[in-house]
Amino acid sequence: MADDNDQRRDRGLHSPLRRKLLMGLAGAPVLALMPRGALAAAPTSAVNTSGLAVTDSEVTVGILHSVSGTMAISETGAQQAEKLAIEQINAAGGVLGRKIKIIQEDGASDWPTFAEKAKKLLVNDHCAAVFGCWTSASRKAVLPVFEQYNGMLYYPTFYEGLEQSKNVIYTGQEATQQILAGLDWVHKEKGGDTFFFAGSDYIWPRTSNKIARKHVENVLKGKVVGEEYFPLGHTQFNSVINKIKLTKPKVIFTDVVGGSNVAFYKQLKAAGIDLSKQVLMTISVTEDEIDGIGGENIAGAYACMKYFQSIDNENNKGFVTAFKKMWGEKTVIGDVTQAAYLGPFLWKLTVEKAGSFDVDKIAAASSDIEFKGAPEGYVRIDPNHHLWSKTRVGRAKTDGQFEIVYTSPELIKPDPFPKGYQ
């Protein structure tokens, strides 16, 4: 029987000595020898030595996404997936016998707000883990907060890499994982030797294109015939489209984001560039974006992702069905949504492996955590806190879904600091 050590009293009696004592207790080998069933009923004092919001029956986690402001468009799917995952975990008995309780905060598409809310979730609410952020800017804003107050963040978006933290698990792809296999494929299958890069003007497209350029020039021995950036929110692409017509690249490689995306594909189509003949590869369009672009405007383009809603396996069928049941028949699931869905499960598996909710122990126990139930297939956490996962190339269809034309044969190693690409 667990003692009546509820979390409030636990924190009230906080003292360094007590903490040390409890840490010693938790680490006692007896605990490691216990069978799983016994672990599930482990007393709160043993699984929570650092004052997190864990009681005998509940553990509190945070969800931190923008539900208002510009980014709400993108972040809606992510927070829906996280809630679904948490509901499923609770239905299966929770984590270490405790139900997960969610505190949701709105980052409001504003980076200082993200930092403030992250602090609130860690300092006031003592969340055991936080699932959230979408843009790199928001992640960079909360990173010092998570490091200072020792929190755990599960970050779902594919991003530019060049970062690694004890306090973050990156469930999306870093740039080399997302791009290289796709470039190899387009080079081999489509004879892509000349490339035109078009992207929005901020860190992710610039870093991604830098990596892509090195790969095209040094590995594929191809040529980049143009590289263009547009301010965020740019809506007029006729000039660049003319430039594309002038340079006649084999492959248009794009990482335009947000509302610009919609304008770009609509104007490309209107200008008579036929994507069934012109090869276009994008790393910024998922099923979510196609909703706004319109399937008929982008049909024929190739996207390079790790997940597509159309992946044919049992995990994914179950995931898609459950997601639509919870959030409506019309919703679509993009790459980041799936990556966000992984977060709570990876955290649960790590907590169970560590036998504790303590952030230090979770950070240490994260490497080599495997999740076999992932909709994208098997994933594993690398010691560098990124995921091993496959790269896929999908071709957009008019109904807004992708037909998968290529899946990398092996899991690809995450390499956030790629040598020779910087």
Next chain:
Amino acid sequence: MFGDYSLGDLGAIFAMQGFAGLILFSVYVLMALGLAIIFGQMGVINMAHGEFMILGAYMTYLCSSFFQAHLPSLFPAYFFLAMLIAFLTSGALGMLVEWGLIRFLYKRPLDTLLATWGLSLILQQAFRSIFGAREVGVELPSWLIGSVQVTDSIEVPINGLFVMAVTTLITVGVALLIYRSRFGQQVRAVMQNRAMAGAVGIDTEKVDRYTFGLGCGIAGVAGSAFTMIGSTGPTSGQLYIVDTFLIVVFGGAASLLGTIASAFSISQTQSTLEFFLSGSMAKVLTLLAVVGILMLRPQGLFTLKVRR
């Protein structure tokens, strides 16, 4: 960059580039016309202008969904009805806003900035609650998609032509209304001297309401037309607001001709620079030029001669 091309190719590219500039020009004029009336004529700094545009875009989206579901045979023509509905809805909302908010602020023009900015946030959140946070895709009738093949290598996008036609029609309409009709005369009278206009028997409140409604209605039509080239989401209006103000201010706030001249010069600079430099640099240089010219000529390109 031009070494490997024949003269014919280059000619074609320059023709298409010139056309790209003209399309951008029409888009800018269409964006700025509504604001030129509201800000230029009435002096109201309407930060919610973009949201009135997006309201028009959402009306187009609703129309397109409705026609697809219930009247598929009339789908090719729905766009005209959609533009009309966009005009009426945005116009009606504009009149409501004028009645509920703006009319108390005519004597404090700077406060309209804050009030309409708040309004824009409210509208954005309303769109998000009603239509969802995600962007919606507006399905276009097939005759609006694609391009016209002028010669072998010159292609002109149809939606660009359509925007140009709409812009021309609305500009001529507005010019006639403001400078040739009785209503326009009253509008100009009220804007120049409210007290005196009232004294000669003009119902100034009514003129204000209709003028504001007209400006918002034109924004709605612009939004409806932009579903062909841009995105429709709760915050898409923000994409247009900066450019819109830039054009109106640069043109000299009170002059319709100034708006057109300013849209022309900004769009040509932008699209030419964009072709030779990158998109970001083009924007930087355009803005620098505008700032430079406004420092020399703070009143904008054109001004009205009015006794104040």
